[in-house]
Amino acid sequence: MTNHATDLDADRLHGLLSGTRWRSVEVVASTGSTNADLVTRAGSEDVDGTVRLTTDQTAGRGRHSRVWSAPAGSQLAMSAAVAVGEETEHLGWLSLLAGLAAADAIDEVAGRRPTLKWPNDVLIDDRKVAGILAEYTRAPAGGVAVIGIGINTVMTPDELPVPTATSLQISTGSAVSDTELAAAFLRGLADLLTHWPDDLDRLSAAYRERSDTVGQRVRLVLPGDQTVTGTAVGVDAMGRIVLDADGREVVAAAGDVTHLRPLDA
Numbered sequence: 001m002t003n004h005a006t007d008l009d010a011d012r013l014h015g016l017l018s019g020t021r022w023r024s025v026e027v028v029a030s031t032g033s034t035n036a037d038l039v040t041r042a043g044s045e046d047v048d049g050t051v052r053l054t055t056d057q058t059a060g061r062g063r064h065s066r067v068w069s070a071p072a073g074s075q076l077a078m079s080a081a082v083a084v085g086e087e088t089e090h091l092g093w094l095s096l097l098a099g100l101a102a103a104d105a106i107d108e109v110a111g112r113r114p115t116l117k118w119p120n121d122v123l124i125d126d127r128k129v130a131g132i133l134a135e136y137t138r139a140p141a142g143g144v145a146v147i148g149i150g151i152n153t154v155m156t157p158d159e160l161p162v163p164t165a166t167s168l169q170i171s172t173g174s175a176v177s178d179t180e181l182a183a184a185f186l187r188g189l190a191d192l193l194t195h196w197p198d199d200l201d202r203l204s205a206a207y208r209e210r211s212d213t214v215g216q217r218v219r220l221v222l223p224g225d226q227t228v229t230g231t232a233v234g235v236d237a238m239g240r241i242v243l244d245a246d247g248r249e250v251v252a253a254a255g256d257v258t259h260l261r262p263l264d265a
């Protein structure tokens, strides 16, 4: 196994995040799941504005109860807690906003512009460099969203959990500062959240610009395995994908998208 070092530093990160909504920064050497930690704590304390980060997550949670795995030190795993009060309608947007913030942060810090596949995949060279899971819990004082992201940073080719994954190290040839990457992501996310949920037009425009899915011909496998083929025409107020399937409108809150190249279409 490769030994990976990190520069992740809570004090420096706290300084880089001053003036943002992230008021509490927790860096831990290792934990099971940064998302699970904050979701659990939301039941008994005010976690709004707390971010929790590690480069050694041992029981990472993926979408649809899948496992999210990475050898120790090879990824930056972080979660951010946001009190959302009575808001439930626009929660689907939160993972899209995390994808946008991740794409901008990776562009800024690693010099590569990732593409975004709806709903939550951050891709470089068509391979997954980061995964996002936003979870919602109903706390005594109101709803709390925990927005989690795992970015494969210094994972080596032999450490990839699946052949469809990549890392920043593999795709750019160099390592980045975990502290700077985290700060860029969290600053970007905080900025996007200032427009959520009141200015979805602005967020939609930003998402369209970054999304590789909107405007594409896609195959969408819905939960339950029904498949729809059509052109992705946009994302609605709930963050759902809207397809034009040969004149029929299909709207989906969840599903697996494949971008169709002309030969697949």
Ligand SMILES: Nc1ncnc2c1ncn2[C@@H]1O[C@H](COP(=O)(O)OP(=O)(O)OP(=O)(O)O)[C@@H](O)[C@H]1O
Pocket (backbone or CB within 6 Å): 062, 063, 066, 067, 068, 069, 070, 075, 120, 121, 128, 129, 130, 131, 150, 152, 161, 162, 164, 165, 166, 256
């Ligand atoms: N560190 C990681 N990097 C990338 N993928 C990972 C990692 N750990 C676990 N996985 C999982 O490996 C699978 C990758 O498969 P694939 O590339 O086909 O993505 P996918 O099915 O489009 O992803 P998703 O789960 O977001 O729908 C996904 O279930 C993904 O969550």
Ligand SMILES: O=C(O)CCCC[C@@H]1SC[C@@H]2NC(=O)N[C@@H]21
Pocket (backbone or CB within 6 Å): 032, 033, 034, 035, 036, 057, 059, 060, 061, 062, 063, 064, 066, 068, 077, 078, 079, 120, 130, 131, 132, 133, 148, 149, 150, 151
């Ligand atoms: O693509 C996916 O399936 C989503 C993966 C989400 C992983 C991140 S890592 C930080 C946070 N903690 C978790 O347990 N999961 C998310």
